[in-house]
Amino acid sequence: MTLFLPLNSQKMSDRPVRVRFAPSPTGPLHIGGVRTALYNYLFAKKHKGKFLLRIEDTDQKRFVEGAEDYVNDSLNWLGLTVDEGVREGGDFGPYKQSERMDKYAGYAHQLVKDDYAYYAFDTPEELTEMRAKLEANSMSAKYDATSRMSMRNSLTLSEDEVKERLDRGDNYIVRIKLPRNEEIRFQDVIRGWIVFNSSQLDDKVLLKEDGLPTYHLANIVDDHLMEISHVIRGEEWLPSAPLHVILYRYLGWEDTMPKFAHLPLILKPDGKGKLSKRDGDRLGFPVFPIEWKDPKTDEISSGYRESGYLPNAVVNMLALLGWHPSDNQELFDLESLINEFTLERVSKSGAKFDMDKAKWFNHQYLMKATGTEIADMVASQIEPKHTARGDKYLATAIEMLKEKVSFASEILPLGDYFFEAPSAYDEKVQRKKWNADIAGHITNYINSIVEGNMVSASAMEEQLQAYADSKEIGKGMLMQPLRWVVSGQAGGPPIFEMLELIGLEEVSKRLDRAIQKFPV
RNA sequence: GCUCCUAUAGCAUAAUGGUCAGUGCAGUAGGUUUUCAACCUAAAGAUUAGGGUUCAAUUCCCUGUAGGAGUACCA
Numbered sequence: 001m002t003l004f005l006p007l008n009s010q011k012m013s014d015r016p017v018r019v020r021f022a023p024s025p026t027g028p029l030h031i032g033g034v035r036t037a038l039y040n041y042l043f044a045k046k047h048k049g050k051f052l053l054r055i056e057d058t059d060q061k062r063f064v065e066g067a068e069d070y071v072n073d074s075l076n077w078l079g080l081t082v083d084e085g086v087r088e089g090g091d092f093g094p095y096k097q098s099e100r101m102d103k104y105a106g107y108a109h110q111l112v113k114d115d116y117a118y119y120a121f122d123t124p125e126e127l128t129e130m131r132a133k134l135e136a137n138s139m140s141a142k143y144d145a146t147s148r149m150s151m152r153n154s155l156t157l158s159e160d161e162v163k164e165r166l167d168r169g170d171n172y173i174v175r176i177k178l179p180r181n182e183e184i185r186f187q188d189v190i191r192g193w194i195v196f197n198s199s200q201l202d203d204k205v206l207l208k209e210d211g212l213p214t215y216h217l218a219n220i221v222d223d224h225l226m227e228i229s230h231v232i233r234g235e236e237w238l239p240s241a242p243l244h245v246i247l248y249r250y251l252g253w254e255d256t257m258p259k260f261a262h263l264p265l266i267l268k269p270d271g272k273g274k275l276s277k278r279d280g281d282r283l284g285f286p287v288f289p290i291e292w293k294d295p296k297t298d299e300i301s302s303g304y305r306e307s308g309y310l311p312n313a314v315v316n317m318l319a320l321l322g323w324h325p326s327d328n329q330e331l332f333d334l335e336s337l338i339n340e341f342t343l344e345r346v347s348k349s350g351a352k353f354d355m356d357k358a359k360w361f362n363h364q365y366l367m368k369a370t371g372t373e374i375a376d377m378v379a380s381q382i383e384p385k386h387t388a389r390g391d392k393y394l395a396t397a398i399e400m401l402k403e404k405v406s407f408a409s410e411i412l413p414l415g416d417y418f419f420e421a422p423s424a425y426d427e428k429v430q431r432k433k434w435n436a437d438i439a440g441h442i443t444n445y446i447n448s449i450v451e452g453n454m455v456s457a458s459a460m461e462e463q464l465q466a467y468a469d470s471k472e473i474g475k476g477m478l479m480q481p482l483r484w485v486v487s488g489q490a491g492g493p494p495i496f497e498m499l500e501l502i503g504l505e506e507v508s509k510r511l512d513r514a515i516q517k518f519p520v
Numbered sequence: 521g522c523u524c525c526u527a528u529a530g531c532a533u534a535a536u537g538g539u540c541a542g543u544g545c546a547g548u549a550g551g552u553u554u555u556c557a558a559c560c561u562a563a564a565g566a567u568u569a570g571g572g573u574u575c576a577a578u579u580c581c582c583u584g585u586a587g588g589a590g591u592a593c594c595a
Contacts, residue, residue, distance in 0.1 A: 024595045059594055124593085140522060142591085173593055191525075200523050200591095208593040215595050239524055239590035262525085265588065269531080272587065320544090324533055328543045347533075349526045350588055357532060357545045367558085404557045429555095479554035491556035 015229045015256070017049025021075075022219070022233075024056045025067035028292035028301060029074050031353075032234060032266040032275060035318045039263060040232045041080045042319070042341040052226060053085035055096040058218050065295040068096075074289040078311045079334055092226040097218050104213035107221055107251060108174040108206050112154070116250040117206060119172045120153040121165060142202035145180035174207035176216075176247065184242040189230070189261040189343045196242040204243055216240065220247045223258055232261045232343070235350070261343045264322050265350045275353050277301060285355050289314065308377060308408035309358075313365040317358045322351050331364060359406040366402050371395030377408045385419045386412065393418075396501055400493035415492075418502065421510055422488025425517070429484040436520040438481050441471065445478065446485075446511045450504050457496035464496075485514040 021037040023029060029037075044051035053075070055068055072087060084090030094100050111117035120143075122130075130151060131141035139146075148155060153175070154162045166172065182198040206217040213221070223231060241260055248257040266275045269283060280287035280302065290303035304314050316332050324347070325332075325340045332340065366374070372395045375382065386394050397418040401411045416422070445467050454460050464482075468475035483495050486507055492498060499507055 022595090026595070056595065062594065120593095127593090135521090138521085140591090142522095171593095175593095194524075196524070202591080205593050210593080212593090214593070219595090234589090235525070236589055236595090242524095264526080267588075274588075321532070326534090328534075330544060347526095351533090352531065354531050354545070360545055363557095401557095474554095476554050483555075489555085491554090493556085495554070 015227070017044055017047035018052065018227050018229050019044045019049065019232055020052040020054050020223070020226065020228055022054040022056045022222075023071050024059070024062070024215075025064060025071065026059075026062040027064050027067055027294075028288045029067075029071050030275070030277075031287050031289065031304075031318070034074060034078070034289050034314075035266065035321065036232065036234055036263055037075060037080055038078070038315060038318055039323070039341070039343075039346070042338055043230065043232060043343060044083070045338040046341050049229070050083040050090075051080070052090070052092075052228075053082040053088075053095065054222060054226070055086060055098075056215065056218065057096060057098045058212050058215060060098070060212075070290070070292060077290055077305055078315055080315075097213075097222065100218075100222065101212060103225070104217055104221055105207060105211060108213065108217060111176070111206065111250055112174060114250065115177065117174050117176050118148075118154045119162060119166070120148075120151065120175050121157070121170060121172050122152045126152065143175065144202045145178060145199065148175075148177075148203055171209045173205050173209050175203040176206055176243070176250070178203055178243075178246065184245055186241065186245050186260060188238075188241075189259055190346050191262060191348055194238070194241065198242070198246070201243055204240075216243055216247065220244055220251065220253075224248070224251070224253050224256065227256075228258045230261060230343075231258045232263065235262045235265050238262045261346070264347060266321060267350045267352045269353045269355055279353075283355065285353075285358065306380075306409075308410065309362050310365040310369060310377070310408070313358075313362040316365070317361040320357075320361075321353070322347055363406045366405070366408060369402070369408075371398035371402070374398045374402060374408050374411065378412060381409065381412050388419070393501065400497060400501070404493075417487035417489065417492075418498075421513055425488040425514070426484060426490040429480060429490050430518055433477075433481045433484070434518055434520065438478065439515060439520045441467070441473070441478055442481055442485055443511060443515070445482070446508060450508050453504070455500065455504060457494075457500040460499055461496045486510045 019040045021040045023033055023037075041051045043049075053071070055071075057063060057068075068086070072082075072085075075082060082088050084092060084095060086093075086095045108117060112119060127143070130143070130147060134141040134147065143151065150156070155177070157165070178201050179198045183195060184198055185193055185195045188194050204216055205214050207213055222228075241262070245257065248254050267273065268275050268279050275287060277287055286302045286304045286307050286309075288301050288303045290305040292301045292303065293299070294301070305311070312333060315334060315337070316330075319332060319337050319341075320330060323341065324345055326345065329340075369377075372391070375391070375394055375398055382394075397415055398411055401415040401418075402408075405411055405414060445464060448454075448467060449460050449463050452459075452463065454463055464475050464478065468478060479495055480490065483489060483492060483498070486499065486502060502510075
């Protein structure tokens with residue numbers, strides 16, 4: 001039997017761990033991107049390494065106002081601190097590709113010089129024509145080893161003409177010159193050996209007509225210059241990974257090529273496909289960490305933060321979506337996540353987003369949070385009536401209500417009766433439990449606690465027991481109507497604690513109100 | 521179409537070349553509670569199909585099927 005060492009046990013200490021999260025500021029950060037950031041962060045911290053944030057904005061056409069701030073705000077909300085980045089600085093800056101534009105073209109030209117790339121002068125029309133022709137002959141429409149010799153580029157044109165075109169300032173791009181038929185393999189930390197044949201790839205553009213690099217070039221150059229040790233990114237990059245491997249080779253950087261780890265995708269909870277913005281709208285859960293307002297359309301996409309999710313819950317939920325610890329523990333704070341996290345325990349298969357579990361996680365953290373913390377979370381919902389009796393009152397009310405909901409945002413609406421007399425009364429209780437007898441008992445009881453100035457829950461409870469005993473009735477008979485008179489609800493927090501908080505004066509007013517509204 | 525990746529209950533996942541395949545969520549039943557929530561208990565629920573390798577496969581291999589991703593002068 002052959003013994004295999006765990007994939008990463010041997011070389012992890014070779015180089016300091018430096019990982020990057022490299023979003024492109026084209027809109028709000030999707031929850032899948034957030035998870036990628038999280039895994040990068042966890043991995044970096046686990047190995048006492050650095051977590052970098054690099055903004056990949058080489059495509060100016062797709063720039064979206066505010067998207068970069070959004071990334072920072074999101075990571076910040078979740079407590080994922082960036083070690084090096086645009087805001088944080090660092091020794092490997094700038095951390096925004098649009099500010100490193102002087103770094104890329106040179107490498108592209110170097111590759112041409114080394115015969116690993118070439119200039120291409122084809123017009124878009126010519127490219128379209130080429131693809132159409134190839135497709136018509138049921139060949140794959142690729143600009144590659146088999147088709148490039150019939151195109152207009154520095155491989156087919158004479159040296160003089162190429163020079164003339166370049167001197168003249170003709171538009172050109174640089175394409176990588178891939179080998180015709182070569183096996184390209186690399187070891188993915190999560191998936192093991194991945195094998196491609198170069199004939200399946202095409203001669204990707206490295207440098208665009210505007211002189212700016214494409215993702216592929218910029219990515220490799222920056223990862224190299226920033227001494228990135230591990231590239232942890234989504235599975236959507238897997239098909240272009242072999243191109244990146246070749247680029248490292250062609251640039252002479254293969255020795256320090258980072259290790260790759262391609263994360264599984266987060267899929268729609270129902271049906272098929274990658275989780276998208278629309279799914280959130282359709283199924284009623286956020287796909288974005290924090291609220292996003294589209295600068296062009298003013299369209300608002302809801303965020304976890306605004307929906308009452310706690311950052312810890314989101315982190316925990318995301319961590320477990322595609323990763324699992326070695327035991328059955330499920331509740332983790334960031335620190336214990338750092339201790340436990342390993343890329344080897346990331347699963348290979350895509351995970352459908354589980355809304356119910358997300359709720360459950362949030363509920364767990366809501367139970368741990370204090371009333372004051374929750375009040376801060378729902379600051380935008382707070383109206384004068386909520387704070388009229390002080391912050392402590394509000395916090396206590398929230399404390400009583402929090403275990404009944406999954407989201408902080410549900411708390412205030414649920415417990416409106418803590419802040420003003422009920423506007424609606426449960427109809428079923430009225431019908432079944434509200435009659436002259438009961439109303440009389442409730443009135444007697446409330447009057448007795450008011451007269452006795454019984455302000456504590458325990459005193460009120462004892463008094464109800466005593467009253468029920470004296471009338472030889474079960475106190476259970478009175479409890480729901482009592483709650484109903486005060487809150488209008490059929491259920492809620494422990495009733496005497498609720499009464500204690502609301503206070504005798506208000507309880508008494510509510511009794512009068514109920515009797516007036518529902519005469520018996 | 522082509523290439524690559526993936527496949528354990530409704531969902532997320534664990535484990536194993538060999539007794540009843542474990543856990544959480546959801547759902548079901550019961551308990552507890554004035555009520556709701558929480559909590560406790562119980563039952564139910566899965567190795568994609570077909571071939572191989574093997575004494576033995578859910579686990580390794582192949583094929584099919586299904587799903588996903590990629591296939592831009594986007595990232």
